[in-house]
Amino acid sequence: MPELPEVETVMRGLAPAMVGARIEAVELRRAGIRFPFPPRFGERLTGKRIEALTRRAKYLLVRLEGGETLIAHLGMSGSFRIEDMTPGAFHRERSKDPKHDHVVIRLDTGTVVTFNDPRRFGFMDLFATEGLETHPRLSALGDEPLAPGFDAARLAALLAGSRAPLKAALLDQKRIAGLGNIYVCEALHRAKLSPFRPAGDLADARGSPTRAAGALAKAIRAVLQEAITAGGSTLRDHRQADGALGYFQHAFEVYDREGAACSRPACAGTIARDAQSGRSTFYCPECQK
DNA sequence: AACACCCCCTGTCGGC
DNA sequence: TGCCGACAGGGGGTGT
Numbered sequence: 001m002p003e004l005p006e007v008e009t010v011m012r013g014l015a016p017a018m019v020g021a022r023i024e025a026v027e028l029r030r031a032g033i034r035f036p037f038p039p040r041f042g043e044r045l046t047g048k049r050i051e052a053l054t055r056r057a058k059y060l061l062v063r064l065e066g067g068e069t070l071i072a073h074l075g076m077s078g079s080f081r082i083e084d085m086t087p088g089a090f091h092r093e094r095s096k097d098p099k100h101d102h103v104v105i106r107l108d109t110g111t112v113v114t115f116n117d118p119r120r121f122g123f124m125d126l127f128a129t130e131g132l133e134t135h136p137r138l139s140a141l142g143d144e145p146l147a148p149g150f151d152a153a154r155l156a157a158l159l160a161g162s163r164a165p166l167k168a169a170l171l172d173q174k175r176i177a178g179l180g181n182i183y184v185c186e187a188l189h190r191a192k193l194s195p196f197r198p199a200g201d202l203a204d205a206r207g208s209p210t211r212a213a214g215a216l217a218k219a220i221r222a223v224l225q226e227a228i229t230a231g232g233s234t235l236r237d238h239r240q241a242d243g244a245l246g247y248f249q250h251a252f253e254v255y256d257r258e259g260a261a262c263s264r265p266a267c268a269g270t271i272a273r274d275a276q277s278g279r280s281t282f283y284c285p286e287c288q289k
Numbered sequence: 290a291a292c293a294c295c296c297c298c299t300g301t302c303g304g305c
Numbered sequence: 306t307g308c309c310g311a312c313a314g315g316g317g318g319t320g321t
């Protein structure tokens with residue numbers, strides 16, 4: 001599920017319910033998710049007011065009063081669910097998957113936020129807000145592709161000198177942070193670039209951006225922005241925090257469309273699927289060069 | 290330094 | 306129906 005647009009969607013869904021509220025109680029149903037929870041995790045959360053929610057790459061950051069920030073990553077299958085547990089509340093659903101509800105956070109507003117993660121590739125940690133960027137998981141992250149200044153020149157600089165296939169370089173979170181398998185495939189198709197082309201090709205001998213770099217930077221930003229507007233992509237049964245479904249998956253041009261006709265007008269190609277560093281790449285061999 | 294490969298864990302789906 | 310292998314949105318560690 002969660003690449004940048006999905007995490008952004010989750011963040012926007014959680015913010016109205018969480019920001020300003022105080023954490024009343026935290027229930028940890030196991031000792032950790034991918035990693036053990038930090039020492040005294042529950043105690044350090046309890047009683048704290050939530051000051052802000054932000055996102056860095058695919059990480060959700062929950063700033064708490066008292067100087068610490070909760071860092072959460074959804075891994076492959078993590079999701080948050082919001083329930084209004086106020087007495088008499090109309091919508092009081094029962095968990096469809098209680099087995100994988102690992103963390104339950106009760107707020108003083110009556111809202112309960114539950115983290116569910118079947119595969120347990122997600123994780124949570126607490127770290128000092130001041131110097132948060134030095135957290136081991138955050139310190140090496142590359143550029144935010146939606147930040148101002150992410151343009152052809154910046155992209156070319158990030159890829160210059162790399163002989164890695166373009167797809168692998170775009171997935172490298174140390175260069176660009178937040179892209180995953182789906183949006184890399186989609187952006188490359190939009191930019192008409194082959195996932196196998198050497199990444200360094202997007203910079204010329206002087207390191208200046210080629211025409212392809214311009215097309216790719218634009219495609220990356222457009223596909224991410226459109227996906228956020230659509231509420232992210234809902235694959236399998238993932239939902240947004242409020243239970244709504246994202247619908248960007250209907251806009252996929254290549255991802256999971258092996259064998260389908262290329263959607264590009266006047267292109268007679270058929271979407272192919274190949275493995276690249278152990279993961280599926282979907283692309284049109286006809287128009288992506 | 291930069292890659293390719295394997296693993297973490299669980300669920301689901303397609304083929305036989 | 307049941308079993309088994311392949312595969313899934315991420316990413317860290319290791320070995321070349």
